[in-house]
Amino acid sequence: MENKINKILNDLYEYDKGLKSRESELREILRIMLESRPEFQIDDSFARRLKNDLMLQRTEGVLDIKRVLQFNMNQIYKWGGVFATVALIAVFTVNLLPGPKLYQSGYEVSQAGKEAFGELKMNNTPPASRSQSGGGSGEMAIGLGGGGGGTSVFSPTFEPITFKYVYQGEEFSAGEPEQAVYKRIKQPNTKWTSGLIKKLDIGLFDLSSFDVNTVQYINIGEDKEYGYFFAINPTEGTITINENWSKWPDPFKECRDQACFDQNKVKISDHPDDATIIKIAKDFFAQHGLSTDGYSEPVVMNEWRTAYELATDKSMAWVPDVAQVVFPIKINGFDVLDERGLKTGLYVGVGIRSGRVKNVSEISALRFERSDYAVETDTARLKAIAEKGGFRSYNFEGGKVVQINLDSPFRSYIRVWNYKNETPQELVVPALIFPVKGELGRQYVQNVVVPLTKQILDEQEPPITIMERAN
Amino acid sequence: MVKLCQEGRLENFAHLYDHYLPKIYGFIYYRTKHKETAEDLTSIIFGKALRQINKYDSAKGTFSAWLYKIARNTLIDERRAKRENIDISNIDISEGIDYEQKADQNLRIEKVKKFLDSLTPEQREVVLLRVWDDLPYREIAEIVGKNEANCKMIFSRAIAKIRADGSLALLTLIFLNGK
Numbered sequence: 042m043e044n045k046i047n048k049i050l051n052d053l054y055e056y057d058k059g060l061k062s063r064e065s066e067l068r069e070i071l072r073i074m075l076e077s078r079p080e081f082q083i084d085d086s087f088a089r090r091l092k093n094d095l096m097l098q099r100t101e102g103v104l105d106i107k108r109v110l111q112f113n114m115n116q117i118y119k120w121g122g123v124f125a126t127v128a129l130i131a132v133f134t135v136n137l138l139p140g141p142k143l144y145q146s147g148y149e150v151s152q153a154g155k156e157a158f159g160e161l162k163m164n165n166t167p168p169a170s171r172s173q174s175g176g177g178s179g180e181m182a183i184g185l186g187g188g189g190g191g192t193s194v195f196s197p198t199f200e201p202i203t204f205k206y207v208y209q210g211e212e213f214s215a216g217e218p219e220q221a222v223y224k225r226i227k228q229p230n231t232k233w234t235s236g237l238i239k240k241l242d243i244g245l246f247d248l249s250s251f252d253v254n255t256v257q258y259i260n261i262g263e264d265k266e267y268g269y270f271f272a273i274n275p276t277e278g279t280i281t282i283n284e285n286w287s288k289w290p291d292p293f294k295e296c297r298d299q300a301c302f303d304q305n306k307v308k309i310s311d312h313p314d315d316a317t318i319i320k321i322a323k324d325f326f327a328q329h330g331l332s333t334d335g336y337s338e339p340v341v342m343n344e345w346r347t348a349y350e351l352a353t354d355k356s357m358a359w360v361p362d363v364a365q366v367v368f369p370i371k372i373n374g375f376d377v378l379d380e381r382g383l384k385t386g387l388y389v390g391v392g393i394r395s396g397r398v399k400n401v402s403e404i405s406a407l408r409f410e411r412s413d414y415a416v417e418t419d420t421a422r423l424k425a426i427a428e429k430g431g432f433r434s435y436n437f438e439g440g441k442v443v444q445i446n447l448d449s450p451f452r453s454y455i456r457v458w459n460y461k462n463e464t465p466q467e468l469v470v471p472a473l474i475f476p477v478k479g480e481l482g483r484q485y486v487q488n489v490v491v492p493l494t495k496q497i498l499d500e501q502e503p504p505i506t507i508m509e510r511a512n
Numbered sequence: 513m514v515k516l517c518q519e520g521r522l523e524n525f526a527h528l529y530d531h532y533l534p535k536i537y538g539f540i541y542y543r544t545k546h547k548e549t550a551e552d553l554t555s556i557i558f559g560k561a562l563r564q565i566n567k568y569d570s571a572k573g574t575f576s577a578w579l580y581k582i583a584r585n586t587l588i589d590e591r592r593a594k595r596e597n598i599d600i601s602n603i604d605i606s607e608g609i610d611y612e613q614k615a616d617q618n619l620r621i622e623k624v625k626k627f628l629d630s631l632t633p634e635q636r637e638v639v640l641l642r643v644w645d646d647l648p649y650r651e652i653a654e655i656v657g658k659n660e661a662n663c664k665m666i667f668s669r670a671i672a673k674i675r676a677d678g679s680l681a682l683l684t685l686i687f688l689n690g691k
Contacts, residue, residue, distance in 0.1 A: 049642060052649065053671065056664040060671065067671060071643060073624050078644045081541045083534060087551050092529055094555075095562055374523030 046071045086449045093452040096374040097216055148335030150409045157412035158224050161459055161496040201440030206428045206489060210449030213420060215493050219413045222494055223372055223469040226408040227278035280404040307362045307393045315341040322366045322389040325398040335407035336368040336386055337376045363390040363399055372469050378455050380432060382474045382488025385456050416493045423491050427475045431489035433501060445486055447475040455490055470494045514575045517565045525562055532579055539583050542644050553590060557583045577654035584655060635670040638663055
């Protein structure tokens with residue numbers, strides 16, 4: 042406060058030096074004025090709700106990445122000779138130019154018509170969570186908690202639990218009756234794949250005698266210490282980088298007894314702070330030219346720590362060998378979440394022992410189409426679904442009942458997969474996220490997620506039709 | 513950040529919101545002393561700022577002053593709608609204070625209230641923007657539509673008024689007795 046008063050007085054004296062003689066009086070009046078200033082505390086849920094509403098109000102900005110060459114006709118005549126020379130050189134150098142790119146990097150969202158993606162029925166169970174790092178030595182970091190109920194893998198007591206969800210938040214709104222659904226465009230580059238096939242000489246038979254026109258999966262690697270494998274899926278438009286496990290040290294390789302395993306287990310004190318882990322991930326990206334366009338600032342997934350803190354015998358509690366970093370996909374100003382309400386996007390596994398990146402999964406160019414779909418605006422229905430555990434929830438019956446209290450929801454987006462004709466469509470849909478209140482609840486579940494897109498909700502949670510009583 | 517928003521990258525408005533929320537909410541709360549009103553008006557202010565972001569011209573002033581102007585105008589509109597005195601610096605600074613616990617301060621606060629009441633609306637507004645909202649004269653000038661030198665003069669004259677009224681002498685006595 043004194044600094045503030047000094048600043049105000051110094052400004053005053055610059056204007057009227059005569060006031061300096063009254064400094065003690067002025068200092069007191071300013072002090073009283075500052076002390077009498079009303080104190081306030083901004084309600085967190087208000088601040089969060091307003092931010093969500095503002096982000097949903099704004100118009101999506103579509104990046105135009107097309108470059109338009111504009112010729113000045115006068116320039117053509119002036120530079121005609123130069124162009125001709127350049128064209129001639131180009132003819133001779135074309136074979137030296139790199140081939141077409143597999144993916145176009147950068148972030149883009151394009152607008153499609155209403156309900157352009159067809160029916161959104163979650164027909165099949167999605168594949169195993171793509172948030173788990175794959176390959177390598179099998180040491181994975183798995184996030185804890187989420188929207189579903191049922192027995193928690195990380196329940197400290199390992200006994201069956203039945204969750205009872207109780208909403209304790211304020212009145213809320215689902216927002217506009219139609220909201221955008223985003224579909225990721227996989228952009229398989231057929232020129233690239235056909236070009237690759239044409240250059241491939243098997244040597245054992247004539248490949249060109251077949252009509253080979255698609256490449257589904259490519260796995261290439263580095264055969265060196267701390268080398269990597271690169272799994273490229275041109276059809277899905279994704280790439281995964283995994284450690285070449287045979288070229289990375291494995292402390293358990295020579296273990297023959299429990300004592301050896303215990304000795305080589307990673308301890309919680311081995312885990313560096315989040316800033317260090319994130320720096321390792323970012324340095325890897327910078328070194329290898331991996332773009333983070335379209336992603337938000339990364340976070341370390343530390344959900345496993347909740348179970349660790351609650352464990353009575355810490356020596357038996359699980360500590361991951363790999364720290365999981367997620368660079369969340371950014372849509373409409375929001376970090377996209379998974380069905381557990383946790384951030385989702387580009388995943389990076391950082392080895393605790395090696396201090397190196399072990400794997401990067403879900404590398405893809407972020408190209409989306411957006412299309413408007415009807416949203417469920419009946420808040421009573423949305424609350425009822427939340428109190429059942431949310432989207433695609435299941436609850437173990439007959440276990441120890443644990444009450445999970447839910448706070449006021451905030452609006453966000455979640456990533457889901459819709460299967461059409463055996464082909465997965467990756468969608469990002471608007472949703473309400475109900476945070477869990479209290480430490481007791483958060484040891485099991487972090488959030489309860491309820492998607493807002495009506496077709497998705499109706500498929501999973503058909504509304505109850507009240508039959509009219511027959512007279 | 514503002515430039516990015518004006519280029520269509522409106523997701524950056526979230527950063528502006530995070531930075532200015534406590535300031536704008538404070539501006540409204542100091543003058544209304546009512547949580548629900550402060551929340552409602554803050555929502556309106558940021559909504560207006562988002563919709564009108566392309567109207568902000570950096571050549572004409574700072575973004576902060578532009579936002580405070582929206583806040584000021586929104587508060588005036590709200591008062592007009594309630595048919596209240598549109599002098600937006602007319603506040604009751606003793607409202608909400610626990611008189612039993614802070615009885616020793618009541619007299620001091622009453623005197624400060626008298627001091628503020630003795631000012632012209634223009635003087636009161638500048639004093640509050642400087643002392644409570646902690647804004648520099650440059651921004652105060654943009655908000656109230658005057659030049660910087662004028663605002664310094666207004667503040668100086670407001671402070672000088674204390675002696676002229678003799679209320680400061682009284683205040684000083686109270687402080688000395690209260691210590």
